[in-house]
Amino acid sequence: MFLILILxxxxxxxxxxxxxxxxxxxxxxxRTVYELNHVVMGNNFSPPVASRNYAYASIAGYEVIAAGxxxxxxxxxxxxxxxxxxxxxxxxxxxxxxxxxxLAFCKVGETVTFPEGSLKYYTDSLHQLAVTHGMPDEMIxxxxxxxxxxxxxxxxxxxxxxxxxxxxxxxFSIKDSIWRWVPTPPGYFEAVEPHWGEIRTxxxxxxxxxxxxxxxxxxxxxxxxxxxxxxxxxKNTSDxxxxxxxxxxxxxxxNPQKLNVAGHVMFITKKFSPPGHWLSVVGIxxxxxxxxxxxxxxxxxxxxxxxxxxxxxxxxAKFKYKTVRPETxxxxxxxxxxxxxxxxxxxxxxxxxxxxxxxxxxxxxxxxLGDNVAFTDTSELVFGIKNRSFKSFRDAAKETALSRFYGGxxxxxxxxxxxxxxxxxxxxxxxxxxxxx
Numbered sequence: 001m002f003l004i005l006i007l008x009x010x011x012x013x014x015x016x017x018x019x020x021x022x023x024x025x026x027x028x029x030x031r032t033v034y035e036l037n038h039v040v041m042g043n044n045f046s047p048p049v050a051s052r053n054y055a056y057a058s059i060a061g062y063e064v065i066a067a068g069x070x071x072x073x074x075x076x077x078x079x080x081x082x083x084x085x086x087x088x089x090x091x092x093x094x095x096x097x098x099x100x101x102x103l104a105f106c107k108v109g110e111t112v113t114f115p116e117g118s119l120k121y122y123t124d125s126l127h128q129l130a131v132t133h134g135m136p137d138e139m140i141x142x143x144x145x146x147x148x149x150x151x152x153x154x155x156x157x158x159x160x161x162x163x164x165x166x167x168x169x170x171x172f173s174i175k176d177s178i179w180r181w182v183p184t185p186p187g188y189f190e191a192v193e194p195h196w197g198e199i200r201t202x203x204x205x206x207x208x209x210x211x212x213x214x215x216x217x218x219x220x221x222x223x224x225x226x227x228x229x230x231x232x233x234x235k236n237t238s239d240x241x242x243x244x245x246x247x248x249x250x251x252x253x254x255n256p257q258k259l260n261v262a263g264h265v266m267f268i269t270k271k272f273s274p275p276g277h278w279l280s281v282v283g284i285x286x287x288x289x290x291x292x293x294x295x296x297x298x299x300x301x302x303x304x305x306x307x308x309x310x311x312x313x314x315x316x317a318k319f320k321y322k323t324v325r326p327e328t329x330x331x332x333x334x335x336x337x338x339x340x341x342x343x344x345x346x347x348x349x350x351x352x353x354x355x356x357x358x359x360x361x362x363x364x365x366x367x368x369l370g371d372n373v374a375f376t377d378t379s380e381l382v383f384g385i386k387n388r389s390f391k392s393f394r395d396a397a398k399e400t401a402l403s404r405f406y407g408g409x410x411x412x413x414x415x416x417x418x419x420x421x422x423x424x425x426x427x428x429x430x431x432x433x434x435x436x437x
Contacts, residue, residue, distance in 0.1 A: 019135035026296035030283030036109040047273040048311040055308035057109030060154040062301035068097025087149035103147035161200040169195040179218035181348040187259040189346035197316030207316035215350040230411040238408040245406040252403035278361045280379040299368040306364035310357035323350040340408025355401040355418035362397035363426025
């Protein structure tokens with residue numbers, strides 16, 4: 001019903017039944033990403049795994065546009081690790097590259113992690129739009145054939161990123177050491193993706209190309225130690241949050257699987273994960289910047305790549321240091337009933353993943369759309385959280401870092417260091433990738 005509604009609204013805005021009015025509108029690409037966002041959310045993927053879906057799908061969409069408009073866009077073949085070839089269009093075939101881009105995005109997005117067919121209802125609707133709005137039959141066939149060929153190329157490349165091997169890798173071992181991460185309430189879930197740092201990066205040489213400084217040394221006895229001060233800072237701040245700080249924390253919570261406990265009843269509520277939230281920002285920013293179809297596709301691809309590598313780098317650090325969460329320390333030493341405003345996610349505290357990937361995404365997005373794009377982020381309205389406005393993408397990333405501190409799930413030092421770390425990673429993506437000629 002949601003798909004029918006948005007397509008009905010979209011069609012009503014078109015002046016004439018010309019397929020170019022439909023498929024060459026960058027807004028349709030953003031709506032297609034949004035559709036994948038809902039599928040990812042519905043499948044309960046963790047943030048790192050979600051970033052994998054978005055990255056490969058976005059690259060597939062981009063490669064079609066790069067092939068269709070080689071004077072404007074450069075293929076990522078040879079620029080991304082292990083990406084050695086991609087299907088090329090047959091010369092002189094009539095192809096609508098925008099339509100093919102949408103289909104390639106969907107084909108990879110639905111196949112890279114979960115069973116094929118999750119977006120079939122959507123691609124069938126796109127096909128029907130092409131038919132009813134005058135796209136020649138031969139062009140439809142050629143476009144769909146080329147989209148499938150590109151998708152197969154991307155899928156073949158994806159199989160070498162070590163993802164499948166990490167599915168059967170050993171679980172994170174819990175050890176009795178107060179400084180080391182342990183599961184937290186209410187679910188006491190095991191650590192999520194402890195081997196994600198072993199996934200093949202796309203732009204970084206590997207997960208150790210950039211290193212982050214070690215966290216403060218654990219010391220809860222010395223009140224003058226940095227660690228003790230960090231603990232007191234987050235406890236005192238969390239205990240006296242004002243309305244604005246609560247809104248910031250809630251807005252960037254992005255917990256894809258919050259466990260709610262009411263007496264003996266337990267249930268899950270879902271929201272977009274951090275990478276899903278940032279891809280929503282890409283669409284909002286592209287519309288605000290009045291970006292054309294190709295620029296919009298480029299913005300999604302570069303941002304998704306930055307998110308993907310950002311998660312790998314952040315997770316490598318998390319499971320190198322294996323640091324305990326504020327909730328565990330405060331419960332043990334200060335208040336056994338203390339709970340942070342946000343639910344603590346199931347993985348080590350340092351570094352902050354959301355802070356890292358948000359800063360990286362902001363750098364990538366800024367490089368495509370500019371640093372003067374003021375926008376209102378409406379991403380969370382569907383979850384009952386009011387909008388927030390920002391002067392730039394970097395401004396939004398800075399607020400994201402504060403949100404994890406206000407939420408009580410990351411120490412202030414972790415948030416600030418991780419944001420700076422993400423900026424370095426994002427800048428590296430920007431400098432290493434050549435996309436627009």
